[in-house]
Amino acid sequence: MFEIIRNIGAFIMALGILVAVHEWGHFIIARKCGVKVLRFSIGFGKPLYKRITSTGMEFVIAAIPLGGYVRMLDSRVDDVAEQDKAESFDIQPVWKRFAIVAAGPGINFLFAILILMVVAMIGQDKAKPFIGEINPESYMAATGIEVGDRITAVDGAKTKTWQAVNIEFMRFIGGDNIPLSVEKPNGQAVSYEMKMPNWEFDPELDNMFTSIGFEPFRTKPSKIIALVLPGGPSAQAGLQENDEILKLNGTFMDEWGQIVDYVKPRANETIEVEVLRNGGSMLFSVTLGEVKTATGTDGRLGISSQVAAYPEAYYFHDKSGPFDALVKGTQETWRLMTLTVEMLGKFINGDVAVKNLSGPISIAQGAGMSASYGIIVFLGFLALISVNLGIINLLPLPMLDGGHLMYFIAEWITGKPVPDAVQEVGFRIGGVLLFTLMAVAIFNDINRIT
Structure with missing residues (x-):
């Protein structure tokens, strides 16, 4: 239960930060371009928190933390007073609209650079x-x-x-x-x-x-426990850090490798674990967990050992000063960007299987696990997801930022906007593709945990 709560909490924190950063990119450039922003929402659905800012904008934190949006004044859907027309998104020059939409993914990349710069400075x-x-x-x-x-x-x-x-x-x-x-x-x-x-x-x-x-x-690892995975088999049984494993089912364990070999073929079995704690031996009954591998299902204790x-x-x-950290953060972010694009290409051509596509459950598990390892690992996870969020949003699918940018490029080339009917068809096709990908990702997530 603790592990589930930790994963959910870390997921909401990570996604909330990244969505806020992404939408802030849209918001700040819209304001700089003279476009009126009506609503800034972190999340979808029922508002949990709402306030009106001094500019009349509605700031909302909503119940479903799987995205967000910035709603701008737009004469195509709003009744715009004559004095407000200059602040309407749709009448702006194409370069301004392009900049506003591109700012979301762009700020994700800049945020990743900042995070990795901080990590490099911490060392x-x-x-x-x-x-x-x-x-x-x-x-x-x-x-x-x-x-x-x-x-x-x-x-x-x-x-x-x-x-x-x-x-x-x-x-x-x-x-x-x-x-x-x-x-x-x-x-x-x-x-x-x-x-x-x-x-x-x-x-x-x-x-x-x-x-x-x-x-x-x-x-070489020792038989002394360095970490007990919260919510794991050993934690539930009562094993603690600094316990030294003596026997499993009455068999003496001479080294860590022997413990691993004993546990591996016994997934979901209950075994007796004898440990040395504070100078005395204690006996615990542990129901082993399981982990899927290329060769089948292996047992796991949910612990790691102390090592020399x-x-x-x-x-x-590895610790850098501010300038070197900025250079390092920029280089690492660029590497993550190019790797993400390459992996998308491998996904399209079949080198990476569809079953490897991950959804919100896997992201939550990753967020929780990284948070359990400390702030530096969690920050690295944030940088990776921020880059992925930026790249995914740049895909040329209507409904995503990349789809809007595709329409703007077409308008730039032809000198006139893409017809509304064409845009509508594109949005519907993009919606179907996007929701199909989400469904596959969630299906994969469920398969991983069942």
């Missing part, structure tokens, strides 16, 4: 991409890369962190090879072409690195 420890394990029967092993090598670039793009490696690898979903550059333990730089003619990767069921055939370097500190050579503290 955090990041693991360098050293290879920890390699499956001897894998693409990675066939390439010649070895344990202890550090991935320095993917197709020429520098990769200082595992997050960067992951982003660059995603670009090659559906491809046949990945150009890699690594640094050997002796400092030698070597380039490889990793051939992957039959690479199949399902992000719902598999880990990208595992599917390629390797694992990042990690320090990383060797100094294997991580770095």
Whole structure:
């Protein structure tokens, strides 16, 4: 129950912030262009909060937090007094209307830059991409890369962190090879072409690195619990942080790997867990949870273990001053933008399956999980969703900002507005496509949790 409440709360907070930022972009440019704004709404449906501003605009927070809108004076739908006609949206030059509509997605990108700039200024420890394990029967092993090598670039793009490696690898979903550059333990730089003619990767069921055939370097985990997932199997049973696991069903556990191997084939079974707490042993009955993987359903305890500190050579503290942070935030936002466009292309051509499309439930889970890991992870999640929101809104579908921009471009070229009848047909087609995508995304979400 706690996990559900946390997810919902984080979802409402994240989406509320992003919708407010998006609509504020429309609002502020509309005001700068001399257009009268009648209503600024965060959410749809029944108003939960309403007030009238000094300019006569209605500010509303509504019950359904799945979007928002800015309603401007428009003589096509409003009775406009003669003295107010100059403030009507529809009579503005096409460049002003274009700027007002484009400001929503634009502010999402600027907001992502700001968030990532703040994250860079706060600073955090990041693991360098050293290879920890390699499956001897894998693409990675066939390439010649070895344990202890550090991935320095993917197709020429520098990769200082595992997050960067992951982003660059995603670009090659559906491809046949990945150009890699690594640094050997002796400092030698070597380039490889990793051939992957039959690479199949399902992000719902598999880990990208595992599917390629390797694992990042990690320090050895202990049997001591570092984190108990709120609402998870161990939390419900009463296990706590700093408990040391001694036995499972009476069998001594010598190391963390043995615990994982014991739990993995026992999804949904109830087992006895003996732990050492404050110098004495305690026994708990834990009903294991489950997690879907590429090979089936695995059991899970809902805990993570304490690990030894990383060797100094294997991580770095990434913190920047204001100017460098701005540059870094801009570069990371651009990378997220290009990656999002590339992934949309892979979705269209079939390299990414329709079942991977995510909806509000998955976003809520992502928001809740990121919030549980701390403010920096949550801010990174906000930046990612802000970029995605901006890109999605730029799609040339009527009902989205991109559809309006498409009509404005046509008006710019032809010198006259697109006929209302054509726009109406476009809005209906766009509505059907949009609601179909939403239905598929929600269906996928439900499948993931059932």
